[in-house]
Amino acid sequence: MIRVLRVLCLLVVLGAVAAGLLMWKGWGAGPIPPASVDLASLDGPARADLIARGEQVARAGDCAACHTDPDGGSDLAGGMPMVTPMGTIYGTNISPSETHGIGGWSADDLYTAIAWGVAPGGRNLYPAMPYVSYHAITRADSDALYAWLMAQPPVEKPNTPNRLIPPFNLRFGVSLWNAVFRPDAAPFQPATDETPEAARGRYLVDVLGHCGECHTPRNLAYAMTGQPLAGNVIEGALAPNLTPDALVQRGWTAGDLERFLASGLAPQGVMTFRMFPVLSHSTSHMPPEDIKAITSHLLAGRSAPGPVPRPVAGTPDAAGHQLYLGLCAGCHGPNGTGQPHSSVPLNTNTTAMFDDPINLVRIIREGVEARDLAQGERMQAMPGFADRLDDTQMAQLVSYLRQRWGGHADPVAADRIAEIIRRVDGVEAAH
Amino acid sequence: MAIPKISFSATINGQKIGPVDLPEDLMAVELLQEYLNLTGTRLTCGQGVCRACTIIVDGEEGSRTVPACITGIAWLNGRSIRTIEGIAGKDTDGRPVPSPVQQAFLKHFSFQCSYCTPGFVNAATVLVESLAKAPIPVAEVEGRILTALDANLCRCTGYVRYYQAVREVILSTPGLTVDGPAQTANATVKA
Numbered sequence: 001m002i003r004v005l006r007v008l009c010l011l012v013v014l015g016a017v018a019a020g021l022l023m024w025k026g027w028g029a030g031p032i033p034p035a036s037v038d039l040a041s042l043d044g045p046a047r048a049d050l051i052a053r054g055e056q057v058a059r060a061g062d063c064a065a066c067h068t069d070p071d072g073g074s075d076l077a078g079g080m081p082m083v084t085p086m087g088t089i090y091g092t093n094i095s096p097s098e099t100h101g102i103g104g105w106s107a108d109d110l111y112t113a114i115a116w117g118v119a120p121g122g123r124n125l126y127p128a129m130p131y132v133s134y135h136a137i138t139r140a141d142s143d144a145l146y147a148w149l150m151a152q153p154p155v156e157k158p159n160t161p162n163r164l165i166p167p168f169n170l171r172f173g174v175s176l177w178n179a180v181f182r183p184d185a186a187p188f189q190p191a192t193d194e195t196p197e198a199a200r201g202r203y204l205v206d207v208l209g210h211c212g213e214c215h216t217p218r219n220l221a222y223a224m225t226g227q228p229l230a231g232n233v234i235e236g237a238l239a240p241n242l243t244p245d246a247l248v249q250r251g252w253t254a255g256d257l258e259r260f261l262a263s264g265l266a267p268q269g270v271m272t273f274r275m276f277p278v279l280s281h282s283t284s285h286m287p288p289e290d291i292k293a294i295t296s297h298l299l300a301g302r303s304a305p306g307p308v309p310r311p312v313a314g315t316p317d318a319a320g321h322q323l324y325l326g327l328c329a330g331c332h333g334p335n336g337t338g339q340p341h342s343s344v345p346l347n348t349n350t351t352a353m354f355d356d357p358i359n360l361v362r363i364i365r366e367g368v369e370a371r372d373l374a375q376g377e378r379m380q381a382m383p384g385f386a387d388r389l390d391d392t393q394m395a396q397l398v399s400y401l402r403q404r405w406g407g408h409a410d411p412v413a414a415d416r417i418a419e420i421i422r423r424v425d426g427v428e429a430a431h
Numbered sequence: 432m433a434i435p436k437i438s439f440s441a442t443i444n445g446q447k448i449g450p451v452d453l454p455e456d457l458m459a460v461e462l463l464q465e466y467l468n469l470t471g472t473r474l475t476c477g478q479g480v481c482r483a484c485t486i487i488v489d490g491e492e493g494s495r496t497v498p499a500c501i502t503g504i505a506w507l508n509g510r511s512i513r514t515i516e517g518i519a520g521k522d523t524d525g526r527p528v529p530s531p532v533q534q535a536f537l538k539h540f541s542f543q544c545s546y547c548t549p550g551f552v553n554a555a556t557v558l559v560e561s562l563a564k565a566p567i568p569v570a571e572v573e574g575r576i577l578t579a580l581d582a583n584l585c586r587c588t589g590y591v592r593y594y595q596a597v598r599e600v601i602l603s604t605p606g607l608t609v610d611g612p613a614q615t616a617n618a619t620v621k622a
Contacts (some may be wrong), residue, residue, distance in 0.1 A: 323505070326502065330500060331501050332457075381479055
């Protein structure tokens with residue numbers, strides 16, 4: 001008995017030492033590169049150039065995606081909820097307000113927060129701030145962003161307290177997480193054999209665009225795994241697989257992907273869920289050469305022959321066919337061809353192709369509001385059908401769409417639909 | 432290739448239709464206008480956005496509106512439907528008598544060109560029917576009208592008149608509100 005106690009004591013001590021070491025390793029920030037520019041001595045035109053570049057960094061980094069004020073008025077005033085398994089985190093005020101924002105920060109402070117995830121005073125940011133992706137931001141981009149942020153109007157809006165489930169509400173715990181999952185801040189360097197366009201694309205996708213934060217599967221500790229961009233269900237929606245093979249299998253061409261990023265619409269789909277704000281805050285403002293760089297990085301030189309409808313898989317659900325004709329065909333057409341600028345074609349749409357039907361179920365249940373996309377593209381409102389389809393009918397319709405255009409012969413069962421709805425409602429309730 | 436057909440039957444304005452073979456992808460508005468000569472249902476946007484084509488579908492849970500331009504007969508098969516032609520009642524001589532909603536629209540002149548009016552009448556009728564099943568406080572009536580008729584578009588800007596007509600029907604019909612004047616008057620009469 002005493003022996004057991006001794007071993008237990010030893011284990012507890014060892015555990016405490018290990019935790020302490022990890023805390024020490026993940027505590028605070030490491031070294032930071034020197035400033036790229038002396039902000040104090042910049043003259044008017046040079047400062048204006050820097051601010052303009054900073055705006056491009058803010059667009060490419062999509063700061064507004066999380067830091068926008070959902071009540072409108074400012075892209076930087078904070079309050080946007082992010083629902084995670086650990087609780088709900090609210091984007092903070094990053095306007096240059098001295099009281100509520102980052103008005104008191106230096107350019108070093110901003111770099112440290114972005115690349116190391118540590119705010120002034122050594123306060124750990126939660127990894128909802130994508131410093132794991134941003135760790136490779138260049139100091140020049142961080143400094144340009146700083147100049148732009150400080151040139152924006154301050155918004156005197158207090159931050160919304162996070163609602164995290166204990167023990168995740170204890171910020172020092174993030175040090176443990178950082179010790180294991182946080183890469184050291186290290187400004188991006190093109191590889192020796194990389195073309196400038198390829199390097200730019202990789203930087204935009206992996207670093208500034210932080211695409212992997214949603215599209216990369218996460219492990220039990222909610223850290224991104226070693227399968228970059230392989231697809232992930234996050235906040236009740238599937239962020240699909242963006243690896244070259246998967247994109248090509250879903251019919252993406254380079255031209256269509258460029259259109260999609262720039263205008264929000266392509267024969268393969270329309271920007272929806274969290275990608276609609278990405279379009280409106282970020283990709284629709286990016287210069288064409290950046291869009292091209294992103295596309296060529298994602299497709300890695302490959303491209304589908306075109307958005308060709310998939311052959312019918314199995315026998316399309318007969319009841320689902322009647323539901324499609326009765327509820328969907330009026331806008332999307334009996335053969336899924338859609339109507340330009342109002343209803344998307346379904347015969348080339350990728351939503352029915354995903355293994356996980358969650359997005360399909362959500363769109364049919366919830367509908368999509370009418371949207372001004374970008375570059376003149378728009379989509380009319382799609383009504384939600386939650387009140388007209390029970391789980392069995394939803395299963396029939398979803399199975400039909402997947403069989404007819406998604407290449408999935410296996411039907412989706414009604415209890416799977418019920419499970420998806422429970423999962424989605426859980427995310428809604430957390431907002 | 433022959434157009435695939437379905438065997439369709441329904442009750443439309445109280446009258447049994449079918450079974451009859453119809454193209455499976457036929458939209459309700461085409462059925463009404465082209466096959467049944469019920470031309471009161473107006474086709475406008477053809478995309479379910481303007482709601483001029485609103486018709487009523489009756490089910491176990493009560494009545495609801497659907498846009499006839501994008502609702503296929505495949506979904507209406509076997510159901511009970513009302514169009515603008517079925518809203519008025521009849522007197523003992525069989526002459527049409529406007530429904531309370533129609534009467535209020537006439538009184539308030541709630542239309543100019545009238546193209547969207549059938550849709551408004553049907554949406555307002557469904558609203559009145561839903562309130563009869565679940566009355567609301569008077570304070571919520573205005574908001575409820577806005578929600579119920581929000582999707583219906585009128586390009587002659589007749590919204591104020593539609594709104595006034597529907598509010599009058601709701602406030603003057605006993606049983607639609609829990610604390611309205613009609614409710615109080617009714618209680619007094621009963622007493």
